[in-house]
Amino acid sequence: MAFFEWDDSIALGIPIIDEQHKALFDWVNRLNEAVKSGKGAETVGEVIWKLITYVTEHFSEEERLMLSCNFHGLAAHRKEHDQFVSRLREIQTDFIDGHEMGVSVLDFMVDWLVCHIKGTDQGYSRFIQQQAEKG
């Protein structure tokens, strides 16, 4: 998979969240680059560690946002976040155990993020925007 390029089709219209989503893809792109350029295990290991740290911080921020506006879908949304983080931790563990990080892993990350943002994240984004319109 080529580098993921952000475009407006995945923008939610909540500036702080859109910026964080862009940063998430930047981390995946950095990981892609580290894997493809054959950089050492130390570099790849460091990038995946930072990626997971960023993902967990971003998910916490989204969940705080949903909580602050009493969004009814928080529990289901959090479950999706938790499943993705668990999968990332498995990928990290496999890598530490000496398994090579394949392209399919990077494709999985990009696909999951795009699908989650366009689907699940759109749900809370619409809710927040409707609440704002009601005033």
Ligand SMILES: [Fe+2]
């Ligand atoms: Fe989300």
